[in-house]
Amino acid sequence: MSDANPSVNDAILQxxxxxxxxxxxxxxxxxxxxxxxxxxxxxxxxxxxxKTTVFNCITGFYKPSEGMLTLNRxxxxxxxxxxxxxxxxxxxxxxxRTFQNIRLFSGMTLLENLLVAQHNKLMKASGYTVLxxxxxxxxxxASAESIxxxxxxLEKADLVDRADDPAGDLPYGAxxxxxxxxxxxxxxxxxxxxxxxxxxxxxxxxxxxALLMDIKDNTGTSIxxxxxxxxxxxxxxxxxxxxxxxxxxxxxxxxxVRTDPRVIAAYLGVEDEDVxxxxxxxxxxxxxxxxxxxxxxxxxxxxSSSYFxxxxxxxxxxxxxxxxxxxxxxxxxxxxxxRSGAAARPASPAEAKPTEKPSATKPAAKAxxxxxxxxxxxxxxGNE
Amino acid sequence: xAVTTSPERxxxxxxxxxxxxxxxYAGAIALGLFVLFIGLRTDQNISxxxxxxxxxxxxxxxxxxxMAGRFLYVAYGQPFLANQKIVDVATGLLPQSMxxxxxxxxxxxxxxxxxxxxxxxxxxxxxxLGPGLAGYAxxxxxxxxxxxxxxxxxxxxxxxxxxxxxxxxxxxxxxxxIVVLVLAVYGGSVAAGFQGSLKWVDNYGIQILxxxxxxxxxxxxxxxxxxLDLGYVAFYAVGAYAYALLGxxxxxxxxxxxxxxxxxxxxxxxxxxxxxLRLRGDYLAIVTLAFGEIxxxxxxxxxxxxxxxxxxxxxxxxxxxxxxxFNVSDPNYIAKVLDIATSSAYYKIFLYYLILGLxxxxxxxxxxLRRMPVGRAWEALREDEIACxxxxxxxxxxxxxxxxxxxxxxxxxxxxxxARQGFVSPESFIFLExxxxxxxxxxxxxxxxVGIAVAAMVMIGGTEVxxxxxxxxxxxxxxxTPELYRMLLFGMAxxxxxxxxxxxxxxxxxxxAFLKERRAVSGSFTKEGHG
Numbered sequence: 042m043s044d045a046n047p048s049v050n051d052a053i054l055q056x057x058x059x060x061x062x063x064x065x066x067x068x069x070x071x072x073x074x075x076x077x078x079x080x081x082x083x084x085x086x087x088x089x090x091x092k093t094t095v096f097n098c099i100t101g102f103y104k105p106s107e108g109m110l111t112l113n114r115x116x117x118x119x120x121x122x123x124x125x126x127x128x129x130x131x132x133x134x135x136x137x138r139t140f141q142n143i144r145l146f147s148g149m150t151l152l153e154n155l156l157v158a159q160h161n162k163l164m165k166a167s168g169y170t171v172l173x174x175x176x177x178x179x180x181x182x183a184s185a186e187s188i189x190x191x192x193x194x195l196e197k198a199d200l201v202d203r204a205d206d207p208a209g210d211l212p213y214g215a216x217x218x219x220x221x222x223x224x225x226x227x228x229x230x231x232x233x234x235x236x237x238x239x240x241x242x243x244x245x246x247x248x249x250x251a252l253l254m255d256i257k258d259n260t261g262t263s264i265x266x267x268x269x270x271x272x273x274x275x276x277x278x279x280x281x282x283x284x285x286x287x288x289x290x291x292x293x294x295x296x297x298v299r300t301d302p303r304v305i306a307a308y309l310g311v312e313d314e315d316v317x318x319x320x321x322x323x324x325x326x327x328x329x330x331x332x333x334x335x336x337x338x339x340x341x342x343x344x345s346s347s348y349f350x351x352x353x354x355x356x357x358x359x360x361x362x363x364x365x366x367x368x369x370x371x372x373x374x375x376x377x378x379x380r381s382g383a384a385a386r387p388a389s390p391a392e393a394k395p396t397e398k399p400s401a402t403k404p405a406a407k408a409x410x411x412x413x414x415x416x417x418x419x420x421x422x423g424n425e
Numbered sequence: 426x427a428v429t430t431s432p433e434r435x436x437x438x439x440x441x442x443x444x445x446x447x448x449x450y451a452g453a454i455a456l457g458l459f460v461l462f463i464g465l466r467t468d469q470n471i472s473x474x475x476x477x478x479x480x481x482x483x484x485x486x487x488x489x490x491x492m493a494g495r496f497l498y499v500a501y502g503q504p505f506l507a508n509q510k511i512v513d514v515a516t517g518l519l520p521q522s523m524x525x526x527x528x529x530x531x532x533x534x535x536x537x538x539x540x541x542x543x544x545x546x547x548x549x550x551x552x553x554l555g556p557g558l559a560g561y562a563x564x565x566x567x568x569x570x571x572x573x574x575x576x577x578x579x580x581x582x583x584x585x586x587x588x589x590x591x592x593x594x595x596x597x598x599x600x601x602x603i604v605v606l607v608l609a610v611y612g613g614s615v616a617a618g619f620q621g622s623l624k625w626v627d628n629y630g631i632q633i634l635x636x637x638x639x640x641x642x643x644x645x646x647x648x649x650x651x652x653l654d655l656g657y658v659a660f661y662a663v664g665a666y667a668y669a670l671l672g673x674x675x676x677x678x679x680x681x682x683x684x685x686x687x688x689x690x691x692x693x694x695x696x697x698x699x700x701x702l703r704l705r706g707d708y709l710a711i712v713t714l715a716f717g718e719i720x721x722x723x724x725x726x727x728x729x730x731x732x733x734x735x736x737x738x739x740x741x742x743x744x745x746x747x748x749x750x751f752n753v754s755d756p757n758y759i760a761k762v763l764d765i766a767t768s769s770a771y772y773k774i775f776l777y778y779l780i781l782g783l784x785x786x787x788x789x790x791x792x793x794l795r796r797m798p799v800g801r802a803w804e805a806l807r808e809d810e811i812a813c814x815x816x817x818x819x820x821x822x823x824x825x826x827x828x829x830x831x832x833x834x835x836x837x838x839x840x841x842x843x844a845r846q847g848f849v850s851p852e853s854f855i856f857l858e859x860x861x862x863x864x865x866x867x868x869x870x871x872x873x874x875v876g877i878a879v880a881a882m883v884m885i886g887g888t889e890v891x892x893x894x895x896x897x898x899x900x901x902x903x904x905x906t907p908e909l910y911r912m913l914l915f916g917m918a919x920x921x922x923x924x925x926x927x928x929x930x931x932x933x934x935x936x937x938a939f940l941k942e943r944r945a946v947s948g949s950f951t952k953e954g955h956g
Binding site: 100101102127128129130131132137138140144145146147148149150152153156157158159160161163164167180188192195201204205206207208209210223224227 | 798799802804807809811812813814815816817818820934936939941943946949952
């Protein structure tokens with residue numbers, strides 16, 4: 042996907058047509074974006090949007106169903122991440138990551154945690170254990186260097202006073218910082234952070250921002266982060282990608298994304314009284330019919346379902362098969378698309394308050410919905 | 426037993442009332458538990474019929490003892506323990522600890538005097554007191570000796586604690602010499618000293634050290650890498666049969682076959698490692714258990730090679746690095762070379778130092794490896810495998826090296842075992858052995874070399890000591906055989922230790938690197954691993 046088409050080396054990570062399916066569930070559908078070198082790229086989206094799945098694909102914990110993940114290293118070499126074994130992604134492609142639920146080696150000290158992160162370097166220095174076992178000096182110098190590097194990152198993370206305490210003994214915020222320090226000890230070119238600010242208080246959040254900015258400015262490591270804390274995202278990221286239901290709905294600078302109505306709708310939903318309007322504007326005749334007649338008693342919505350959860354058709358029992366896909370209509374962003382499209386058609390620009398940005402219309406618009414109803418195709422026309 | 430009092434009654438219940446009530450509950454539970462165990466017993470009568478013998482008196486005694494125990498504990502024990510934690514108002518100090526009260530100088534002097542008197546009278550005890558009382562006197566002497574030794578250890582406890590490893594190694598290195606000297610003085614001649622040392626060096630020393638080595642080897646797999654291996658005895662068997670077969674068939678020396686046996690066991694470790702790489706926890710344990718059984722069954726059924734259940738005998742003895750032999754018929758027999766009296770104890774003492782050396786090698790390699798990237802990766806694997814992969818650690822090779830290293834030490838121990846016994850059969854490599862080795866590792870504290878060595882000493886030495894309790898015949902009558910209660914006592918001891926120290930004797934772990942000071946990591950942070 043070449044929407045912005047920057048020079049290849051400018052992008053450290055290119056995600057192209059990434060899809061991840063678990064059985065019938067499409068966790069990520071045809072996602073393309075890129076993270077530029079030396080920038081902080083944020084991946085945001087509501088819960089369940091597939092952000093962590095994208096991370097797991099990038100770091101090799103999942104093998105994507107389709108798509109290509111290209112990582113361009115500084116020295117010019119490129120790696121196709123979907124083809125590398127799990128442990129070689131950090132080792133060769135230099136991608137490090139942290140986890141949403143912190144995964145430290147809790148019974149080892151902080152220093153040991155950071156030494157484990159330098160495993161591959163030390164293994165080579167110790168002659169794959171053999172030379173080190175007999176006390177060759179090469180390993181000893183490498184070992185001292187690794188301790189220096191660990192001390193450097195402990196100082197950056199403000200944890201050097203607790204270097205000899207077990208990692209499990211640290212407070213939550215410090216564990217987050219330690220996990221980042223540990224990831225940095227692998228010497229990564231791309232650092233993937235999965236909700237680094239989750240559970241932090243504002244002060245810790247500030248410290249985290251400072252740490253991330255420091256990493257970006259002083260090490261040249263590019264950062265890809267998932268975050269729910271919009272203060273963090275807006276403050277530090279250079280580029281934001283928004284996912285909803287596994288599809289990209291917006292992509293651009295933090296400011297552009299913040300004002301994108303599709304993003305607002307994805308996070309906040311459309312207002313209650315607008316739901317019916319939207320559905321009608323979408324032109325979903327089934328919906329209009331059902332709104333008129335009330336739910337069909339046999340095929341109607343479950344008693345627990347609500348119109349506000351999305352179009353009624355979502356909640357109607359499907360009998361085609363086991364394939365469980367979230368209907369494109371469930372996407373709040375899709376509803377906004379539809380509404381803006383419908384608004385543009387009768388040529389009443391005053392109503393169409395969403396300004397149609399290129400970023401929202403190009404690949405992203407394609408992602409949430411394929412044309413099915415006349416309204417959808419109209420929307421496409423309106424966007425052009 | 427759970428506290429059975431309700432809150433409003435707790436206010437009025439004095440310790441006495443509470444103790445009475447809890448004693449009654451305890452009695453009721455004991456009655457229910459033991460009525461079929463102790464109250465009734467099946468036996469054969471003179472015409473080979475099965476009859477029920479009723480032992481209500483014995484049952485009553487047991488129940489009353491249980492009630493009395495519970496009563497004393499609740500009425501006096503609990504208040505006493507609670508008072509131990511209350512500071513004295515006048516002095517502002519906590520009461521003296523139990524140990525400080527128990528080990529006092531006057532008691533110590535009394536114990537030493539008792540031992541001295543009884544040792545002095547050792548020969549004439551039977552004449553002075555009669556056989557019954559003399560038995561009790563010997564029992565008293567044993568208790569007084571233990572008390573005196575314990576007092577000395579208590580007095581030097583900080584020193585012992587600080588230098589435990591060095592003291593332990595010194596004690597182990599001097600052990601055969603001390604045994605021979607003490608027995609020589611006791612028996613009045615050097616020959617008697619050597620002859621008497623056989624049991625102490627072989628049954629205790631070598632036996633314990635073999636298990637120390639096996640447990641240290643398994644510790645790499647279970648304690649460090651967190652991979653639960655229930656079939657470790659298979660590698661022991663591979664090592665033993667490698668030496669037995671190659672030694673008897675090709676006449677190769679022990680010193681060539683020791684590394685060969687280690688290499689073969691390591692090879693089998695890798696072979697086992699491959700299929701179980703994807704398994705974790707219980708599944709891993711079951712597959713390794715099956716592997717252990719497969720090896721044993723192959724040894725039984727592949728008669729052409731292994732001679733089946735009959736085993737392999739006539740395994741050559743170890744030579745003193747080819748310079749001296751321990752076969753009486755050989756021209757370079759040690760007694761002929763050194764021109765000393767013939768004794769079978771030389772071989773045992775040599776074997777003792779050999780296994781001690783192998784144990785120290787195991788400990789050295791383990792300590793060294795822990796400070797290397799591979800050792801840290803093992804421990805990291807135990808803590809969190811997914812995090813390991815996210816840091817670029819190849820978990821496959823890391824697991825395989827853990828299996829191979831652990832198996833290699835098992836193989837060393839196996840070939841030593843074959844050389845020591847001179848005979849191997851599949852009987853020696855049953856699942857119970859794996860279970861005992863694993864129990865030693867768990868009891869000692871996973872990952873701790875010192876704890877594991879102590880646990881091996883307690884478990885293997887303890888079972889051997891229980892054979893020695895002949896004085897109990899004085900107490901319970903000549904029909905009493907203490908050996909029969911060995912396993913019962915053993916099981917009870919294990920349960921008590923695990924209640925008292927759930928993480929084993931040494932629950933904390935030593936960090937492998939430090940910036941400012943080395944502080945042990947509490948066991949509550951370390952994980953056991955999930956396979």
